[in-house]
Amino acid sequence: MKSAVHQRAIEPPADRKGMPLLLSADGLRRTFGETIALDSCSLSIREGEIHAVVGENGSGKSTLIKILSGIVRAEAGTLDWLGRQASFANPRAAQDAGIATVFQETLVxxxxxxxxxxxxxxxxxxxxxxxxxxxxxxxxxxxxxxxxxxxxxxxxxxxxxxxxxxxxxxxxxxxxPWRLLILDESTSAIDIEDRDRLFEVLRSFRGEGRSILFVSHRMDEIHALADCTTVLRSGRSVASLERGAVSSEIL
Ligand SMILES: Nc1ncnc2c1ncn2[C@@H]1O[C@H](COP(=O)(O)OP(=O)(O)OP(=O)(O)O)[C@@H](O)[C@H]1O
Ligand SMILES: [Mg+2]
Known part of the structure; x- marks a missing residue:
């Protein structure tokens, strides 16, 4: 069931509207003991789209990403990948499907x-x-x-x-081989010039019809990059906003 507060503020730009859905998550939930890390999270990502996930510390962003990457299992909710129901049992399964993830704590x-x-x-x-x-x-x-x-x-x-x-x-x-690249706060430690370089790289991937999901805390990054932004609050997706409809009140 779609969450009542899950909204599309404005129509996506014409060039993206016709693109097929790559991933669609509905009502994802995950707890850790007493903690509800993700309560009900829904979002859709089209092919050739850059999609941002925003939310306060602890709002469930990394948990969402771990579910999409096969690191943790959802306890409820559904995941469609390329129009078929999917559930990634482990990181390998997500990678084989075409999901490439750069984790928040990625180590070099x-x-x-x-x-x-x-x-x-x-x-x-x-x-x-x-x-x-x-x-x-x-x-x-x-x-x-x-x-x-x-x-x-x-x-x-x-x-x-x-x-x-x-x-x-x-x-x-x-x-x-990948179709969706997920970045969990990969920009937090780099300066503006290097960040712009990363953004150019991400835009070039989008130009090839591939999709990006990135976690960010920063409005300027969202304005610069995101075609669509999903807002998480206490583990719930409270809005999915198209480019232009995002303002700083969402953070
Ligand atoms: N493995 C775990 N065991 C216990 N609690 C967890 C675990 N993973 C996440 N949590 C808890 O679930 C909630 C959501 O965590 P999550 O890491 O998804 O948030 P986040 O939005 O990525 O936060 P941040 O902005 O700090 O990276 C937090 O309260 C966190 O402490
Ligand atoms: Mg996190």
Whole structure:
């Protein structure tokens, strides 16, 4: 059942309106003991859409993302992926479906090379099947896709800037085929210039018809990037607002 407060404020822009739904969540719920982390969360993401999730600390944003990424299971609610009911039993199942996630606590290991850090996205089986040459090519391609193709992949990850480490984390998520990239507060630690660089990368993905779901606390980021914004309050999605309908009162 759709939540009564789940609203579409204005029609989406014409170019996005005709795009098929990629993901549709309805009434997702998850508790941890006494804590209701997610009470009832509904949202829809179209192909080629950048979708923001906003909400106060503890409002359930990361829990939502963990459900979509197969890290935690929902106790109630439904999830449709490409028009079919889905439930991701583990991270691998979500990845196989085409969901790539950069978690809030994504770690780049400083004493490992950039190349090994990017390859952490793939399990040993796939990695063993790749020749070192193919592996280097794949890593360079993923780094180039996030605008850091100029970095020496054998360099230790701990020797590059924080923003570049963040981009290495994003590149890692891109090593498998994907249709939805999820970023949980990936911008909180980087400065404006680097953030703009990340935004350009995200827009280019949208231009390819792929979708982005990002968690943010910042109005300027939402205005700059989001086609649609879902607001979470105490674990409930209270609104889904199209671009232009978002104002600072929602935060
Ligand atoms: N594994 C867990 N065990 C117990 N409680 C949890 C767990 N994960 C989340 N919670 C609780 O559920 C609520 C929602 O947490 P969640 O991390 O989803 O919020 P958030 O919106 O991502 O917050 P933040 O903005 O701080 O990242 C919080 O009260 C949190 O303490
Ligand atoms: Mg969080």
């Amino acid at each position: 290991l400083p004493d490992m090379s950039i190349r090994d850090n990017v390859m952490l996205g793939l399990d040993g089986m796939i990695r063993r099947k790749m020749t070192p040459l193919r592996e280097r090519e794949a890593v360079r391609k993923a780094l180039a896709a996030v605008g850091i193709g100029n970095l020496d992949i054998e360099r230790l990850a701990g020797t590059v800037s924080l923003a570049n480490r963040q981009m290495i984390g994003v590149a890692r998520s891109l090593m498998r």
